[in-house]
Amino acid sequence: MAYIVLMADLFDNAAAAPAADVPPSNRPGPLADRLRPASLDDVIGQGHLLGPDGALRVMLEGALPSLVLWGPPGVGKTTIARLLADRAGLHFVQISAIFTGVADLRRVFEMARNRRANGQGTLLFVDEIHRFNKAQQDGFLPYMEDGTITLVGATTENPSFELNAALMSRAQVLVLQRLTLRDMELLTQRAEAELGAKLPLDGPAREVLQEMADGDGRALLNLVEQVAGWGATKRVDRDMLAARLQRRAAQYDKSGDSHYNLISALHKSVRGSDPDAALYWLARMLKGGEDPRYLARRVTRMAVEDIGLADPQAQGICLQAWETYERLGSPEGEQAIANAVLYLALAPKSNASYSAYKASMKQAGETGSEPPPMHIRNAPTKMMKDQGYGSGYAYDHDQVDGFSGQNYFPDGMKRPVYYVPVDRGFERELGRRLDWFVEQRAKRGKG
Incomplete structure (x- = not known):
């Protein structure tokens, strides 16, 4: 390094x-307090917000709107809120959603209303704002709307998941970076x-x-x-x-935004045939305390979705890795999951069967209750046979080449094409077989 x-x-x-x-x-006190910036120009990082053309700089040219500051710990959310209050000439009030109840909020709003009556605005900084429930979040709305407070909320969680739509519509979300x-x-x-x-x-x-x-x-x-x-x-x-010194534990929340970002990174690294990146994101999740069973399930899904029939063995390898983990446990069993991840990353890729399945599900929903054609309906009784059920069915095994070419879609339905194999891996062979069936069907005039 x-x-x-x-x-x-x-x-x-x-x-x-x-x-x-x-x-x-x-000066006494912790170093972090002694180095707290005295102006926005002294803030380290966040140049995309505080630079000459940054969003916050532009906002300060007019009336400061309500904001939600979203970012990881220790990047300056509280400091920026204090400095914004100074620049905007607003009285700064700080509360934490963890320790503040309804009665406390009422007092905060009442004092802010009194300040407003005396010509003094209030910037209310709410740390961990995502900890408030929906009803508590709604309680801010009338005071934001009538100008009693300018709300600046801070959160380490994705606001689109944790804050309600009404509050989000009245505040601008600014993303702070590590x-x-x-x-x-x-x-x-x-x-x-x-x-x-x-x-x-x-x-x-x-x-x-x-x-x-x-x-x-x-x-x-x-x-x-x-x-x-x-x-x-x-x-x-x-x-x-x-x-x-002990290395600080990596930021990872098994039920939060970090969880979904990292599993997305793992999935896309596998899809992009990058074994090293895939192993890195797998290790990041395991180091963060992710349940290996969850990873085994998601890795198996990757085999189904992104490898498919280009390598039919991939799904079996994932299931074997899952079973191996169940038998060995941690940490030995995690190596089996890593083996599966490497196999998937290097396997030929195809989402043809995945796309075909989704397309067939979509059309099945659109066509409703269209019945099968008469020749492939079940005819267990004489009455049903008399009505034509099963009449004209050609048993494929009786054909010279094992293929009858009959129509198996509802009568009157235009024949769709769902499955289009890619020219990679085993699916190349499936594509040749499919081409032959299409050609034979056309020759027999029964397509």
Whole structure:
């Protein structure tokens, strides 16, 4: 892993002073609080929102609308909300949906109404806003509509899943991004300036420290404080750092947005025939604590949907991997699932049978109760035979080439084509067989 030396001039929205030229600060409190930006220009990261043409910069030219800030932990949602209140001249009130009840909200709204009567607006920042239920979310609407509050909600969950439509229609959703390694280096430089000393880390260890924070600025500053507190007199390398600090657990919610994003990444990597990427996303989900049985089921679905008849063995291999996991358990059984993922990624791909099935289901719903033609109806009784059930049926095994070419669709229905094999894998052979049947049907005039 190459160590990346990053200078402050790589950033458009902030500047870092050299740590060696800045005396240590005597301000009390955690490093994260001491480094809280005093203006939007000091915020690290989120250039797509806070840059010269960023969405928030444009919004501040007029009346600030209600917002939902969606992003991972430690990227500045609370800080941005405070700074927006300062820029817009609004009184800042912060609550958490975890600790706030209906009575608390009523008091907040009443105080905001009083401020408004005195000419002072209120920016109400609601942390973890997705924790409020639908009725509580609806309670904000009248106060947003009459201008009593400007709502800024913060959430780590996908708002389209967690917030109701009425609230979403009255607020703009802004997506905040996890901090990059460049952002983390700038934040480290600022921390060193505040502490008045460089961290006792060599280049690779410095990069590992930033990676340990996993895009979370608050987590990085906590790690920096720990390292600075060691009082090391010689440089710490990456192995010593890893021994002293525990890597932060990856962000993964087995029932949230991250879950669906990662399984989508795994599925698309398999579909895209990239075994290394597929293994990476599989490992990310397993490391996050995903149930291997869920992965075994989804991997089997990939075989059905994306490999299909191009490799008929694929589905069986997935089922064997699933059964192997059930017999071996974790962690040995997870290797069987990894084997299946690799097989699928390298298998020939076809969604022809998947597409054919969906098309047939669609038309079956449209044609209603059209009966089969008389010659292929069941005729268990004499009365039914007298009515013509089964009359004229040609038994294919009695034909010279084992193919009668009769029509098996409802009378009067135009013959559809659902299944179009691809020219890959075993499905190439199926395509040749299908072509022969089509040709014979046309020759016999019974297509």
